[in-house]
Amino acid sequence: MIKKAALRYLGYGSQKASQQVEILLDECIEEIKQTAQPKAAAALFHLDHEPLCIHETGDLIPGKQMEELLADCEKCLLTGGTLGTAMERKIKMYEKVNMTKAVVMDAAASAYLEVFCDEYEENLGFPDRTYRACPGYGDFPIEFNKKIAKILDVSKKLGISMTESGLMIPQKSMLGVVGIGNTGRKKNCRDCVREKDCPFRKRGERCYEIE
């Protein structure tokens, strides 16, 4: 799972990676397991509709795609996850002495974070939920990261710090919104906010099998 996603991030679609790259990728995943300090947090909130906002804090959730995604949801989870600063340091270190490894590790760490966050979400006890929508995709503005960061207090809880421009440090971090309720919206390419402008799909690849 991690391997497959990492290869996709590196640009491999249907093509097979060389044995050299396969070995390097395995090595990177092993090192990530040793280095990363994965940590996640979540909190449950009610949703108000028209306009869509978080009931408890009054924060508007902007974007048409989010409106569609959460249309049938009364509640939502705000979630955050990170691989920690040691992971960041490791990738930076390889950027200085072995750029090839740095690039492969960067992709593998992204995939690792994705899988870790999925598992965390799975275990929160909400079987009926939408996929995780993250600011910065589609018309869900990246600035919303700052709101989630503040509400979840991720700087204290997870050590994620937000730059003024709305970027997260450590870079291998994720903030997202998950609708609670049976909306039939699972993770798949058809329901993805980037369905129409997905760079992977342009190359004939896909992130999810359509059920």
Place this chain on the structure above:
Amino acid sequence: MLRDRIGKELLIFDGAMGTQLQKAGLGAGDIPEELNIEQPELLKKIHKSYLEAGADFVTTNTFGCNCLKMAEAKYEAEEMLQAAVKNAKEARREAGREQDAYIALDIGPIGQLLEPMGTLTFDEAYEIIKKQIMAVKDQVDVVLFETMSDLYEVKAGVLAVKENTDLPVFVTMTFEENGRTLSGNDPETFVNVAEGLGVDALGVNCSLGPKELKPIISRILNEASVPVILQPNAGLPCLEHGETHYHVTPEEYVEEMKGYMEEGAAIAGGCCGTTPEFIRQLAQAAPKMTAPRAVKKKTKTSGPTQTVVFGDKVIVCGERLNPTGKKKMKQALLDERYEELVVEAIRQEEAGAQVLDVNVGLPGIDEPETMKKVIKMLQEVVTVPLQIDSSSPEAIEKACRYYNGKPIINSVNGKDEVMDAVFPIVRKYGGVVIGLTLDEGIPLKAEERFEIAKKIIKKAEEYGIGKEDIIIDCLTLTASAQQKEVKETLRAMKMVKELGVHTVLGVSNVSFGLPNRPLLNRTFLTLAMEAGLDLPIINPLDKELMGTIDAFHVLFYKDIDSQIYIRNQSRETIKKEPSEKTSFGLRDVIMHGLKDEVEAAVREKLSQKEPLAVINEEIIPALDDVGKDYETGKIFLPQLIQSAETTKMAFEIIKGSFALKEGEEKGPVLMATVEGDIHDIGKNIVKVVLESYGYRVIDLGKDVKIEDVVEANRKYHPKAIGLSALMTTTVASMERTIQALRADGCQVPVWVGGAVLTADIAQDIGADYYTEDAMASVNLLEKILK
């Protein structure tokens, strides 16, 4: 006086503030500090309830009250700070505890990650914290830094208190279940660095419950010489349907805490989930006095996330970050190509160095500024402690201030004026200092060097620096010049060890001017280790020398069951000899990115052709093939970079054998990831690929200020400037950078790239070119710089 009581009487801190405010209706995302002004009665009530429960401290409701976090608050941070202290003082008066309870100014993390991971500089952090302190410093009794997760921020904070007030300072950090803070600091490193900075009490808060914190608390109680403060949560936070709950009862909490107080904790309180009832029961159960603890003083040096303890085993200090006698490093320092030092540091760490000596002393450079820059860059990727090597007190002070850890300082000697200049720095920032046994010259006899060692130790004591923070260097003499005195060094070392201090030597001095230096070095090292050498300063890339240490540890029963020896040396014997010949031609080596074979392949070609022909007839065609394969989707990013790195190595070998003439090197080009953007892997990829095509790239790094790009353009006169930005939010900063360059009269073509950029956006923001990826950048520059 508070300082007279801590560590003697057992004192009680209050419990959670946030938990109480949430009960009173504070919602997620609300700003608790605003209540200091809006609901003073509520705050006073909470403070009073803790005082009445038996707390000796009132913690002000100012956890996040800094100008950054309070940017969106209704009031100024200063106003809220003053209101908070006023509430605390009034509560104390109303509770009748003005004589024996203390107001603790609460300071939590700034909420922005410090450099090198983050963008907040050490100086900015210092100023932010200083503002908080200055607003109320005359009205509080102690400053409490709590829930800290970054030791570097702790350092900025403690310095801000110490340089601006005489107030006592307490520091508590919060640890994860893996025994580290979110920034990776472990308890031993925290204790070593915080004690070095002179905190009055330190400990752990928040994190976990008192039971789960046991391993961390034990480690702190074992290490800390100063009083220990404990404020755990009321158990592990449990997320139930999206809400956080704590399940430990006051009785269970106090039961665990009693154990820690018996082991010598000096101050006890509570964090998230605790209530006045917890504190009441805690105060009742607490003994009146702090239980004594015996803590053994040890020599310890720390990097940001790890501590090296001197003791049984020999510790290797890498010597290679030093321009003396190294032409390449000298040039790198003069050209400000500090990246090369960073690479050298990583190599030494990978080879097994546990400490790295850093010397940037060169005529004609600003040593303090260079030291600061290099230390900051090393800290980004190197985790072993650094040894600051300079004869300039200004450079030492700069390095100590910006260093994230407790460094070794190299060095003082027996001269009073040197000790008077350096010891105050060691005392202020914390450090382990090396004392050279020389004064006007190097005494020939062991006895004289021993006397100087005693003098250094005595003088250090006058400055409040204990023996555990001193390492003595008995000075290696050169066998070719002073053969008779070589063994005096060993004799002096044996004597010095009797004083109860550790020892250091620069080993390779012994062999200057004689053939087969490694043989002399490792023989001398063996003798020195037997005489009690703890910290040899050596070249860790010399495997035989490193192996000598492994062997010594086996033979002196320091490597129990020869575990380390077996691990290191069995790897050595099975490793095949590096091949001098390769079965692949240079073109294949580059196409397949075979880094291990590139040297042999280049040398083979160089024996057949002129260097320039090797470049033009072998390297460039191979690279072109790689580029084509990448563009047509036959190979992918990892292979492209692998080939580029291999080519870069080939260029370095060729450059080593002949100097490129003017015009044969392409560029230079300037590259930067723009201000506000920290994602620079894309730019680094482009850089490696450009370098493989022979371009000289001046890399300004990430989050580069607009004025720094402008200045670099003036300084280096590049042929092109490449800017990268990842997000829509930082494209604006890219546009401002281009405007500033143009306003400064820069005519050089600017090309841009990054995830959200398109050719249209590039045009809108005034860039000359847009490139989609690394290959496109090469193609562009090949075209426009012809």
